[in-house]
Amino acid sequence: MDDKKHSVTILMADDDEDDRLMAKEAFSEVKLLNDFHTVEDGEELMAYLRHEGKFSDPKSSPRPGIILLDLNMPKKDGRQALKEIKEDPLLKHIPIVVLTTSKAEEDILRSYDLGVNSFIVKPVTFDQLIDIMKTLTKYWFEIVELPPL
Numbered sequence: 751m752d753d754k755k756h757s758v759t760i761l762m763a764d765d766d767e768d769d770r771l772m773a774k775e776a777f778s779e780v781k782l783l784n785d786f787h788t789v790e791d792g793e794e795l796m797a798y799l800r801h802e803g804k805f806s807d808p809k810s811s812p813r814p815g816i817i818l819l820d821l822n823m824p825k826k827d828g829r830q831a832l833k834e835i836k837e838d839p840l841l842k843h844i845p846i847v848v849l850t851t852s853k854a855e856e857d858i859l860r861s862y863d864l865g866v867n868s869f870i871v872k873p874v875t876f877d878q879l880i881d882i883m884k885t886l887t888k889y890w891f892e893i894v895e896l897p898p899l
Contacts, residue, residue, distance in 0.1 A: 757815070758815030758891060758896060759786075759812045759813065759814045759815055760777070760784050760816055760817075760818065761788070761798065761799075761814035761817050762786070762788045762817075762818040762819075763789045763817065763818070763819050764790070764849070765790050765791055765820065765822075766820070769872065772879055773786075776879045776880045776882075776883040777883055779880050780887050782883070782887050784891070787812075790823070791823040791826060792825060792827055792828060792831035793826045795831050796834060796835075798811050799841055815899060816890055817835070817844055818849045820848075821850040822851065828848065829861070829864070832848075832864045832865070832866060836864055843897040845890065846865070846866050847866070847867060847869075847886065848868065850870075851872050852871070857869075
């Protein structure tokens with residue numbers, strides 16, 4: 751299973767730099783060695799996934815095996831990006847985990863309607879984030895069979 755763990759790129763779309771850094775640190779704490787890339791908003795997310803602009807080189811912007819998606823971002827929010835991804839035949843199979851501050855029932859229901867694989871409310875403390883990343887790591891990289899890239 752270690753080969754599978756090392757071969758999956760994680761892409762996090764979140765406009766909060768502190769949240770991106772804490773997620774990277776939390777993955778490091780749980781000893782996850784996967785490539786970890788970040789983008790700041792939904793427009794960058796779509797450009798990354800489509801290898802456009804500064805993300806045109808697939809070597810520096812590899813196709814993710816899983817996306818961590820914040821819903822509330824500028825330019826193009828996570829809801830819009832989720833809809834675009836799930837409507838694109840080349841991207842729709844990438845698992846998406848919403849990781850957001852929203853607890854709104856409407857956001858939860860809409861995210862699942864749009865095809866999200868999991869919905870997680872961002873934790874308050876770093877220790878709670880580490881616990882979530884441990885669980886995500888176990889589930890997505892040790893238990894689940896991800897679709898081929």
